Amino acid sequence: MANDGREIEIKLHVADLNALRTQLRRLGAKATPRRFERNILYDTPASELRETGRLLRIRIETPVSGRRTLARAGKARSSSGKHAQSRGILTYKAPISPALDAGLASRYKAREEIEIEFRPADNLETILAAVGLRPGFRYEKFRTSYHLRRFPDLHLDLDETPLGDYLELEGSPAAIDRAALLLGFSPQEYITASYWDLHVADSRGRNVAPGDLVFKNRKK
Secondary structure, three states: OOOOOEEEEEEEEEOOHHHHHHHHHHOOOEEOOOEEEEEEEEEOOOOHHHHOOOEEEEEEEEEOOOOOOHHHHHHHHHHOOOOOOOEEEEEEEEEOOHHHHOOOOOOOEEEEEEEEEEOOOOOHHHHHHHOOOEEEEEEEEEEEEEEOOOOOOOEEEEEEEOOEEEEEEEOOHHHHHHHHHHOOOOHHHOEOOOHHHHHHHHHHHOOOOOOOEOHHHOOO
16 A cells, blocks of 8 residues: 555456466565455445445455465365464555546556554454444455565565456556566556456356355355
């Protein structure tokens, strides 16, 4: 997230995960430990946040090791609220004002973002329910974050999701463009849709209702 509260990012669909990891190593990227994410979006009964382009999310992150498997996802899911190394993140996102958006090309996704950490053992869900918010869309993914010395303020997050693999680049438009080019991607491949949007489009293509985006509901 930028210092002024803006989140400027894109997604890139990764067709060959091994090839991307090889290219990241060639560029000298340093990886953080892989983790499993359990995400829940909260909204009013009338979906007022979604209707106005806002988002309130609880995320529980749990460190994992080894390759992605449904069994490993299930183990991480069951322990995510109890694991001593897990951490919780409450995130609020909203469209940014036209003044802040000035000069940004439409190919980037720019939003206001506020985040706070909490302990997974805290009863945050009960507090949200008490003020009339309800859990809605749930989605899971494995995430590995990378750091490139030549782009110190750029965040690179590799997400392994039930929909496929995606690389998120967050930072300044110039850093995003330069890093994407080095990794073999063009601006025409930039994705600004959320995982919810991608999930809805995928569900429509398969003629199924868009339920939660979790590994147990997908064939691998």
